Amino acid sequence: xxxxxxxxxxxxxxxxxxxxxxxxxxxxxxxxxxxxxxxxxxxxxxxxxxxxxxxxxxxxxxxxxxxxxxxxxxxxxxxxxxxxxxxxxxxxxxxxxxxxxxxxxxxxxxxxxxxxxxxxxxxxxxxxxxxxxxxxxxxxxxxxxxxxxxxxxxxxxxxxxxxxxxxxxxxxxxxxxxxxxxxxxxxxxxxxxxxxxxxxxxxxxxxxxxxxxxxxxxxxxxxxxxxxxxxxxxxxxxxxxxxxxxxxxxxxxxxxxxxxxxxxxxxxxxxxxxxxxxxxxxxxxxxxxxxxxxxxxxxxxxxxxxxxxxxxxxxxxxxxxxxxxxxxxxxxxxxxxxxxxxxxxxxxxxxxxxxxxxxxxxxxxxxxxxxxxxxxxxxxxxxxxxxxxxxxxxxxxxxxxxxxxxxxxxxxxxxxxxxxxxxxxxxxxxxxxxxxxxxxxxxxxxxxxxxxxxxxxxxxxxxxxxxxxxxxxxxxxxxxxxxxxxxxxxxxxxxxxxxxxxxxxxxxxxxxxxxxxxxxxxxxxxxxxxxxxxxxxxxxxxxxxxxxxxxxxxxxxx
Amino acid sequence: xxxxxxxxxxxxxxxxxxxxxxxxxxxxxxxxxxxxxxxxxxxxxxxxxxxxxxxxxxxxxxxxxxxxxxxxxxxxxxxxxxxxxxxxxxxxxxxxxxxxxxxxxxxxxxxxxxxxxxxxxxxxxxxxxxxxxxxxxxxxxxxxxxxxxxxxxxxxxxxxxxxxxxxxxxxxxxxxxxxxxxxxxxxxxxxxxxxxxxxxxxxxxxxxxxxxxxxxxxxxxxxxxxxxxxxxxxxxxxxx
Ligand SMILES: Nc1ncnc2c1ncn2[C@@H]1O[C@H](COP(=O)(O)OP(=O)(O)OP(=O)(O)O)[C@@H](O)[C@H]1O
Ligand SMILES: [Mg+2]
Numbered sequence: 096x097x098x099x100x101x102x103x104x105x106x107x108x109x110x111x112x113x114x115x116x117x118x119x120x121x122x123x124x125x126x127x128x129x130x131x132x133x134x135x136x137x138x139x140x141x142x143x144x145x146x147x148x149x150x151x152x153x154x155x156x157x158x159x160x161x162x163x164x165x166x167x168x169x170x171x172x173x174x175x176x177x178x179x180x181x182x183x184x185x186x187x188x189x190x191x192x193x194x195x196x197x198x199x200x201x202x203x204x205x206x207x208x209x210x211x212x213x214x215x216x217x218x219x220x221x222x223x224x225x226x227x228x229x230x231x232x233x234x235x236x237x238x239x240x241x242x243x244x245x246x247x248x249x250x251x252x253x254x255x256x257x258x259x260x261x262x263x264x265x266x267x268x269x270x271x272x273x274x275x276x277x278x279x280x281x282x283x284x285x286x287x288x289x290x291x292x293x294x295x296x297x298x299x300x301x302x303x304x305x306x307x308x309x310x311x312x313x314x315x316x317x318x319x320x321x322x323x324x325x326x327x328x329x330x331x332x333x334x335x336x337x338x339x340x341x342x343x344x345x346x347x348x349x350x351x352x353x354x355x356x357x358x359x360x361x362x363x364x365x366x367x368x369x370x371x372x373x374x375x376x377x378x379x380x381x382x383x384x385x386x387x388x389x390x391x392x393x394x395x396x397x398x399x400x401x402x403x404x405x406x407x408x409x410x411x412x413x414x415x416x417x418x419x420x421x422x423x424x425x426x427x428x429x430x431x432x433x434x435x436x437x438x439x440x441x442x443x444x445x446x447x448x449x450x451x452x453x454x455x456x457x458x459x460x461x462x463x464x465x466x467x468x469x470x471x472x473x474x475x476x477x478x479x480x481x482x483x484x485x486x487x488x489x490x491x492x493x494x495x496x497x498x499x500x501x502x503x504x505x506x507x508x509x510x511x512x513x514x515x516x517x518x519x520x521x522x523x524x525x526x527x528x529x530x531x532x533x534x535x536x537x538x539x540x541x542x543x544x545x546x547x548x549x550x551x552x553x554x555x556x557x558x559x560x561x562x563x564x565x566x567x568x569x570x571x572x573x574x575x576x577x578x579x580x581x582x583x584x585x586x587x588x589x590x591x592x593x594x595x596x597x598x599x600x601x602x603x604x605x606x607x608x609x610x611x612x613x614x615x616x617x618x619x620x621x622x623x624x625x626x627x628x629x630x631x632x633x634x635x636x637x638x639x640x641x642x643x644x645x646x647x648x649x650x651x652x653x
Numbered sequence: 654x655x656x657x658x659x660x661x662x663x664x665x666x667x668x669x670x671x672x673x674x675x676x677x678x679x680x681x682x683x684x685x686x687x688x689x690x691x692x693x694x695x696x697x698x699x700x701x702x703x704x705x706x707x708x709x710x711x712x713x714x715x716x717x718x719x720x721x722x723x724x725x726x727x728x729x730x731x732x733x734x735x736x737x738x739x740x741x742x743x744x745x746x747x748x749x750x751x752x753x754x755x756x757x758x759x760x761x762x763x764x765x766x767x768x769x770x771x772x773x774x775x776x777x778x779x780x781x782x783x784x785x786x787x788x789x790x791x792x793x794x795x796x797x798x799x800x801x802x803x804x805x806x807x808x809x810x811x812x813x814x815x816x817x818x819x820x821x822x823x824x825x826x827x828x829x830x831x832x833x834x835x836x837x838x839x840x841x842x843x844x845x846x847x848x849x850x851x852x853x854x855x856x857x858x859x860x861x862x863x864x865x866x867x868x869x870x871x872x873x874x875x876x877x878x879x880x881x882x883x884x885x886x887x888x889x890x891x892x893x
Contacts, residue, residue: 414755507728
């Protein structure tokens, strides 16, 4: 146990860079304003999102009260939280279990496999709190201040805050343990890992979707029934995801029954955790050690094939672009994170059509009517822009170089050309995202070719702007010190900034559209105005990016 | 070929002075050995020459180009192998070499010839199609060495190049260094292996606490006492 505790403390220290931070401010004497500025922008950006979310929850709470189920707000928050933990978890777990470099250090130590597994699990839990708490806390506070359920409520909610990530994370971890065990024997392991985890993600989303599906039938009727009959909404929704119901009841009911639910929830969490540890003891090292092997000696190159590969010379920019592309696709964490958005968003759009074909038909015929054409086009463009820009390609493109950054500093290629290669690479990934999502949405909504083309152009322009902004933020503030590729993308603040940029551009477009609609501008004028705005904003951003490139590359030491 | 004047660099905002007023001139066709105790400032100096670190003071002229004012031209003249070469793990050896050839704009016929030559020489032909992350430490070092030489750099800079190489490879490396100089190029490397420095280098510089405390041919360093080994000279000079 003592061993485990010190392993855990060391891992926590490394994960949050506590010693490194202390060194930075005591020894290196880095500027203090930097972290303060970053902290402020996180509070502002994150705060505004949380504020919006709180307003939404308050609506849910009021609605719940009308339905005589004020605890609806708790249920929604717990479900949302578990859902997010699940999505983030898949990436965290794979990279922390199998792709982190400290594994080499840890395995030779006299520790049991489950020690390592448990310490990694707890680290991931702590990271997930950063996602989970902003989702849970507002709901707990809204319910607690509204219903005044007493002291026990607050004590129990502390436990819920601590435990909510456990169940989804254990499920993800078990999935990953099995995935790695299966995949480790095969060739092309990295590709299989990416595909497997994306599959797991889709599977999880599908299950989630079906599990939360309301009973078939007319939804209007259903809600009326519920109000009239005072039917138990909580039971209906939570039916298929019992743990969230237990947590909700356990929190909300201060009776003996409430305690039963609460204890049930605790027990299930602990049992699942135990199961994971047991499986870990069986599987963890096997998958892990197999994972250390890289395919070698598979194909020996003949003299001819060597020369064939050397037949083509490229310009430095093209060579850098190809390098970026290969490294991106061949590093599972990068590929997963970069491609997840453009796979998930179309999937989430298609899901309802598959799951509830009947009801959707009615909705579709509504949507496809010509008077909604503009709203549908712009709405789709917003979705496509979101899906294609939430990849972390541009905002981590310098961070990802990490310990190989010396090569970029050493080579006789001007920083501008290096930035150009990175911009091309991120535009290529975003471009694929735009094409895929536009096609899926266009076909699902039967949009005309000209509208699909409009969406394509608008989103491409939007992505030029966003990728330039994302590259700029990474250029100004790269995270080059990392041992494990997952730190470069997941534990990188630039990812957060990138999402905020996307939201800002979407908000700006929405405001502009609303203004133009007020002025009774025609549809195509609105499209043109949006496109021009993106274009005009992109020009100064690119100018700043290229102006700063040279001096920033020089300033970053390797 | 390489002219360093009054070079200074400190870390942690002046708390650690790593290189202190260093001046040095390395001539074309010379093999120059850079010696010094741990933490003396060798790596720091080398990193400033190749442009990884910015000097606080002083200038560095490589092949006639100031590496602050004209960094691209200076870099074109340099081939650099760091002490612990971390290269792109997820490229194959072949892809890495081809990438370097593209970056340094080596024409197709020349790159074919040289890549084949180095792969053959370092026994990497069989591994060339595999990802670099599957390589052993020494193999990674050799692929980095090959990558640094594809453009036949006027100045070849290495930081402790022998560490981690097997006897045959380090023998080959020494041969390569000689050949490189015979073509009129310059080699600059840091090392802790005094016998190598003794036998290979035309001139030797010793750095201690950031300052160059001795420079010259072996004979000049001996100051007439023919029996002195480099080891004794080194130990005496870096005593305090
Ligand atoms: N990144 C850094 N941050 C702070 N101090 C550093 C850093 N790198 C080097 N130093 C300090 O600079 C001084 C010179 O280090 P340098 O790496 O140049 O020595 P070296 O001669 O290469 O030593 P070795 O023979 O051990 O490789 C040392 O005192 C070292 O502690
Ligand atoms: Mg050194």
